[in-house]
Amino acid sequence: MANESGVLVIAETADGAVAGITLEVLGAARRLADGLGQPVQAALLGQGVEPLAQALIAAGADKVYVVDAPILAEYQTDAFVPAAEKVCREANPSIVLLGQTDVGRDLGPRLAFRLGTAVAMDCLDLAISGGRLVMTRACYGGNANAQHTCKAMPQMATVRVKSQEPLAPDASRQGQVIKVAADIDPAAVRTKITDRRKVEAEGIRLEDAEVIVGGGRGVGSLEGFQTLTELADLMKGAVGSTRAACDAGFCSVATQIGLTGKVVSPALYIAVGISGASQHMAGLSGAKNIVAINKDPEANVFRYCRYGIVSDWKAVVPTFLSKVRQLKAG
Ligand SMILES: Cc1cc2nc3c(=O)[nH]c(=O)nc-3n(C[C@H](O)[C@H](O)[C@H](O)COP(=O)(O)OP(=O)(O)OC[C@H]3O[C@@H](n4cnc5c(N)ncnc54)[C@H](O)[C@@H]3O)c2cc1C
Structure with missing residues (x-):
């Protein structure tokens, strides 16, 4: 394809609304498109999603390509890849952006292959230089950043959650909605979803939490994690963990923070009994303040923290917990 123009966002929906990550990616797309003097396009794929097109326009899209079909009711690779490819071929964008989500991780590389291009995954920043997209990604477990450009078109990236600012929604923004037929052969969809079970997450989602109390192997037990949960609840936060703590069975894998x-x-991350391995810290590059409690003064985590306490956590956290409880009560 030639004469590519536009920054196309592959939109995601959640619980009948546009997903937060899509609003963030649209914010980035608007910034890039304005720099290039090109439009922002969005691909909205799903069943019964057409009414959400206006929300995408309010969030920065100029054109929304809607593929609304029962076969797209749930995310399935075999259905979404050809639908997304069809929109890309029709829109002919110079840049395609997705969120670094389960969908983006699955769809991004497959779509790039079909379009004869490449995709930079999990980008922290996007900029235009000399008319090309410069994509910044963390490397060496988050210890350095690498910048990538792509010779092929379209240039493609997935964008890390919370790395980009969404625009303030403007309901008066005008845009064009273009319907695209799905034309997907049901026989080509090799997976069949027979049941879906939702895991009821209690409390605040880790990704949205302003305060996270993170526990590592040094917490030592399930009971230790219960103390951390109590502290997190009091501070209206959430509990996070390291892979080692999950592997030891102290907490659910859903709480693991890091590379995998x-x-x-969060505004505050309290790291308890965590060594500070680069694979864990890679998930915390957006944390504004880190407080570390570790009995080893040489622990790597002290390189990252604003405040460090060299101590057994059991000598610190219960006292801190009762102080917070006191302050809350008084
Ligand atoms: C490919 C790959 C991907 C990975 N992805 C991830 C990931 O996504 N997330 C992740 O977390 N890890 C990940 N890891 C694992 C990572 O390398 C580390 O092994 C892990 O983060 C270590 O967890 P930890 O700090 O809890 O345990 P440890 O390294 O065992 O550290 C425990 C710390 O607790 C301290 N301690 C012990 N007792 C106490 C006490 N009573 N009071 C205070 N401090 C105490 C110790 O001094 C020590 O520093 C990955 C590894 C690989 C190879």
Whole structure:
């Protein structure tokens, strides 16, 4: 394809609304498109999603390509990849952006292959230089950043959650909605979803938490994690963990933060009994303040923290907990 123009965002929906990550990616797309003098396009794929097109326009899209079909009711690779490819071929963008989500991780590389291009995954920043997209990604477990450009078109990236600012929604923004037929052969969809079970998450989602109390192997037990949960609840926060703590069975894998876990950006992260391995810290690059409690003064975590306490956590956390409880009560 030639004469590519536009920054296309592959939108995601959640519980009948546009997903937060899509609003963030649209914010980035608007900034890039304005720099290039090109439009922002969005691909909205799903069943019964057409009414959400206006929300995408309010969030920065100029054109929304809607593929609304029963076969797209749930995310399935075999259905979404050809639908997304069809929109890309029709829109002919110079840049395609997705969120670094389960969908983005699955769809991004497959779509890039079909379009004959490449995708930079999990980008922290995007900029235009000399008319090309410069994509910044963390490397060496988050200890350095690498910048990538792509010779092929379209240039593609997935964008890390909370790395980009959404625009303030403007309901008066005008845009164009273009319907695209799905044309997907049901026989080509090789997976069949027979049941879906939702895990009821209690309390605040890790990704949204302003305060996270993170526990590592040094917490030592399930009971230790209960103390951390109590502290997190009192501070209206959430509990996070390291892979070692999950492997030891102290907490659920859903709480793991890091390279192969969740990426979080709290205002305060209290790291308890955590060594500070680069794979864990990779999930914390957006944390504004880190307080570390570790009995080893040489622990790597002290390189990252604003305040460090060299101590057995059992000598610190219960006292801190009762102080917070006192302050809350008084
Ligand atoms: C490919 C790959 C991907 C990975 N992805 C992730 C990931 O996503 N997230 C992740 O977390 N890890 C990940 N890891 C594992 C990572 O390398 C570390 O092994 C892990 O983060 C260590 O967890 P930890 O700090 O809890 O345990 P440890 O390294 O065992 O550290 C425990 C710390 O607790 C301290 N301590 C012990 N007792 C006490 C006490 N009573 N009071 C205070 N401090 C105490 C110790 O001094 C020590 O510093 C990954 C590894 C690989 C190879």
